[in-house]
Amino acid sequence: MSPEAVDAVLLSLRVGVFSVAIGLPASFGIVWLCRVLPRPAAKALSILALLPLVLPPVVTGYVLLLMLGPNSVLGGSLKYLGVAIAFNWKGAVVASTVMAIPLMVRALQLAWETLPLGLTHVAATLGASPVEQFRTITWPLLRPGVITAAILGFAKSIGEFGATITLAANIPGQTQTIPSAIFDLMQIPGGEREILVLCLVSVAFALGALLASEWFARKGNGL
Amino acid sequence: MKKRVLSLLVSAFSMFVSSATVAKSETLLVFAASSLRPVLEALKGRAVFDANVEILVSYGSSSQLARQIQLGAPADLFLSADTRWAELLQEKLAGDAVNFATNALYVVTSHSDHELQDQFPFDLLADERVVVGRTRSVPVGIYAKEALQSLGVWQGVSKNLLETHSAQASVAVLTARQARFGIVYSSDLAVNPSLQPLFAFPEDAHRSIDYTALPLVHDDPKTQSFIDKLTSETAGDVFLSLGFLPAKE
Numbered sequence: 001m002s003p004e005a006v007d008a009v010l011l012s013l014r015v016g017v018f019s020v021a022i023g024l025p026a027s028f029g030i031v032w033l034c035r036v037l038p039r040p041a042a043k044a045l046s047i048l049a050l051l052p053l054v055l056p057p058v059v060t061g062y063v064l065l066l067m068l069g070p071n072s073v074l075g076g077s078l079k080y081l082g083v084a085i086a087f088n089w090k091g092a093v094v095a096s097t098v099m100a101i102p103l104m105v106r107a108l109q110l111a112w113e114t115l116p117l118g119l120t121h122v123a124a125t126l127g128a129s130p131v132e133q134f135r136t137i138t139w140p141l142l143r144p145g146v147i148t149a150a151i152l153g154f155a156k157s158i159g160e161f162g163a164t165i166t167l168a169a170n171i172p173g174q175t176q177t178i179p180s181a182i183f184d185l186m187q188i189p190g191g192e193r194e195i196l197v198l199c200l201v202s203v204a205f206a207l208g209a210l211l212a213s214e215w216f217a218r219k220g221n222g223l
Numbered sequence: 224m225k226k227r228v229l230s231l232l233v234s235a236f237s238m239f240v241s242s243a244t245v246a247k248s249e250t251l252l253v254f255a256a257s258s259l260r261p262v263l264e265a266l267k268g269r270a271v272f273d274a275n276v277e278i279l280v281s282y283g284s285s286s287q288l289a290r291q292i293q294l295g296a297p298a299d300l301f302l303s304a305d306t307r308w309a310e311l312l313q314e315k316l317a318g319d320a321v322n323f324a325t326n327a328l329y330v331v332t333s334h335s336d337h338e339l340q341d342q343f344p345f346d347l348l349a350d351e352r353v354v355v356g357r358t359r360s361v362p363v364g365i366y367a368k369e370a371l372q373s374l375g376v377w378q379g380v381s382k383n384l385l386e387t388h389s390a391q392a393s394v395a396v397l398t399a400r401q402a403r404f405g406i407v408y409s410s411d412l413a414v415n416p417s418l419q420p421l422f423a424f425p426e427d428a429h430r431s432i433d434y435t436a437l438p439l440v441h442d443d444p445k446t447q448s449f450i451d452k453l454t455s456e457t458a459g460d461v462f463l464s465l466g467f468l469p470a471k472e
Contacts (some may be wrong), residue, residue: 070295087296169291171252171281184282187257187391189398189415
């Protein structure tokens with residue numbers, strides 16, 4: 001692998017880790033808010049969070065660029081504080097996180113909806129505090145869903161292309177992820193071998209994520 | 224077990240954070256027209272540029288790169304295949320534009336059963352796919368459209384065009400033999416022996432294909448040094464050997 005391809009793989013991994021680290025708590029917060037907010041607000045929040053799933057990724061990327069680019073109010077203020085998002089690896093994290101959140105929110109919503117609410121009520125009548133209820137009932141039942149969400153989010157964010165290349169561009173060693181490296185190599189006569197290597201790396205990551213989810217699922221059932 | 228997983232995650236996380244903040248030696252971020260890839264990689268390979276500056280090049284179509292610069296991409300230098308972007312980027316420019324090479328336009332084929340012709344091969348192209356950069360946005364496509372129009376064959380050929388998003392993307396389609404004909408630069412011909420020239424567009428059929436270096440950072444020695452090396456005699460020889468023509472005075 002060329003040094004540029006190695007950089008792309010490392011950056012994709014870094015983007016994946018950060019996207020899950022930021023996106024999973026955010027998704028958790030969104031799902032929780034959707035359950036406690038009044039219905040119209042919950043509906044609006046849910047739609048907003050799921051929107052990137054159905055929008056063309058380039059639209060999501062462009063909107064993010066308009067919001068976070070150095071010429072925008074928000075991006076300009078961040079730049080003043082020394083934080084660059086657009087055309088920076090952090091932009092790749094932001095784009096991937098926004099694209100991964102719908103998947104994580106969906107997975108968490110499904111897990112939450114299947115929670116048998118009766119159990120916590122029973123626990124409450126037996127004197128369990130809300131913290132105890134969460135620790136002993138809600139969390140163990142929710143955990144497989146959280147793990148699924150994390151793995152889906154990770155897999156999505158290491159492969160996200162459209163929004164990432166729009167917000168972060170395609171700068172080797174800085175913002176070039178695996179998909180944008182493949183896109184770049186497709187324009188180089190004779191780039192086929194390197195493309196194949198990066199495709200195999202992508203397949204390996206995808207399989208790894210699936211196997212990990214299987215393993216966690218089995219482990220979860222054994223409890 | 225849980226603690227071990229947690230500590231592993233924490234250490235992985237801190238590793239990613241630290242690797243993100245380790246400063247590399249001085250870097251120069253160059254946005255370059257895709258057709259310059261072979262020559263810039265050759266110049267980097269021959270250590271023509273300063274050894275203590277890491278040169279990162281993002282290749283793309285000049286129009287797409289110009290748009291990114293306009294939106295605030297942190298490039299130090301823009302090497303464009305079309306001087307018109309200098310006007311568009313006026314307020315971003317941090318110094319004089321320097322023209323450093325020119326190029327010529329060819330109709331080429333990916334199959335070897337054709338020979339170079341004196342006349343535009345309209346009979347061949349009228350019913351075949353012709354690969355070219357986007358004729359509205361990518362420089363090679365814009366020049367190709369001008370040339371086809373001035374030869375009076377645009378009407379006939381335009382319906383067959385397969386437009387790609389950069390000059391190099393056209394070459395990649397041709398070398399993979401996914402199309403028979405295309406319009407590319409002489410520099411593309413020089414580094415891709417599988418392409419055969421079919422027709423050379425006369426120089427006056429289109430605007431002069433001037434490559435221009437646009438500095439985007441004020442008083443930056445490493446940018447200036449890069450431009451100096453790019454316009455040096457050593458670099459000039461490499462440009463010539465890879466099918467480019469000298470810059471016009």
